[in-house]
Amino acid sequence: MRVAVIVAAAGVGRRMGTELPKTYLPLAGRPILAHTLAVLEAAAEVHEAAVVVHPRDLDYCREQVIAPFGFAKVRHLAAGGKERQDSVRKALEALRRGPAPDLILVHDGVRPLVTVELIRRVIDGATEHGAVIPTLPAQDTVKRVNARGEVVETLDRRELRLVQTPQGFRADLLFRAFDEAHRRGFYGTDEASLVEALGVPVVVVPGSPANIKVTTPEDLLLAEALLAVREKRDDAGRPGI
């Protein structure tokens, strides 16, 4: 079974307050994206990766991330579009031109703490169900607010899940979902929402608490701390977080 992973890394990261897009900020001495790609390299189940970056950053990514670290699985480096969905669609077009994958995972470039174990869980889930997303239960109460910052509703937390990536899909299903969304001009907040729009069930699998999305300076500190804990645990031969 052939597995391709699309890495969405075209975001410009306005919340970091830095010149460099957040994808390339250093985390424990290496660009965030290099951590992410290193996990894909380490996952034997993954055959190829298609990375989508901002058009302006194609050379930077090739020269500063992919070449120096020797990421052999990155077969495609594509220029992103206006929205995330446009970017992922460009990666899908690149994959369409190569050997047909059976499964496609889509992962955020700024989730560098993903693990091989989580990737396996998503691959197994997608093989069984066709479309899966890794999620965490909502630990906190979740409310809906209006534009004035007033609470309008307290949601039933037991029904809620916080969604991570990689999201995993049978390739034919994901191609169909993107084609249909494109035809209808529909934009979703994640890839799974395009599959949901087809009326096809999307199933949840357990995510990983450490698999955070690095979007603020606090997240970067947290990621450094989590990496340090993980390395300490690896040294001690215990399971990582």
Next chain:
Amino acid sequence: MRVAVIVAAAGVGRRMGTELPKTYLPLAGRPILAHTLAVLEAAAEVHEAAVVVHPRDLDYCREQVIAPFGFAKVRHLAAGGKERQDSVRKALEALRRGPAPDLILVHDGVRPLVTVELIRRVIDGATEHGAVIPTLPAQDTVKRVNARGEVVETLDRRELRLVQTPQGFRADLLFRAFDEAHRRGFYGTDEASLVEALGVPVVVVPGSPANIKVTTPEDLLLAEALLAVREKRDDAGRPGI
């Protein structure tokens, strides 16, 4: 203006897989609850604290947390009830018997990384609006699932907020909200939901990303890491996280 803080610490913490309730687990060498109470001691705006613990743990909390660390603001130590709301109501009864507070904050005992700055923001907000909750934007996509683990809805993330504590209220409003909920037999997921049930607006103020709720072993590792980063920053004289 007199400010009282109720610390809800009666949870039994089944998710930790330990004998000791999570409130008393060691974090950087001190019980989690001791970190929480130390922040209240340091906040000049806070006059008194009422701590609610499991009935079985009254002696343990007094002897292992309150006495050894000399927390002078803890005027009340109450035995908790069946649900969180019952526990907080017992603390409110204790406060009713003492000097009347103007504002009451309710805080989770297992949020040890709360800061004096956040407490001030909640006090200021409650003074202005009557009822405030600290919240964070939802970084991740949030979905509703059914009992089979299938997605039934992708929510509009822009409207969602993840709710933290301390939640802050004018004392008369909080007493009224609890009296009314008790009369009607209504249970909410947090204190603010009881105020919402009165039809009184609850306003959001920015929470703190580091102000996590420690409910799993991963959270405990994360809290240790965050505390280490905070101490390093304090040493360098820069603002903490």
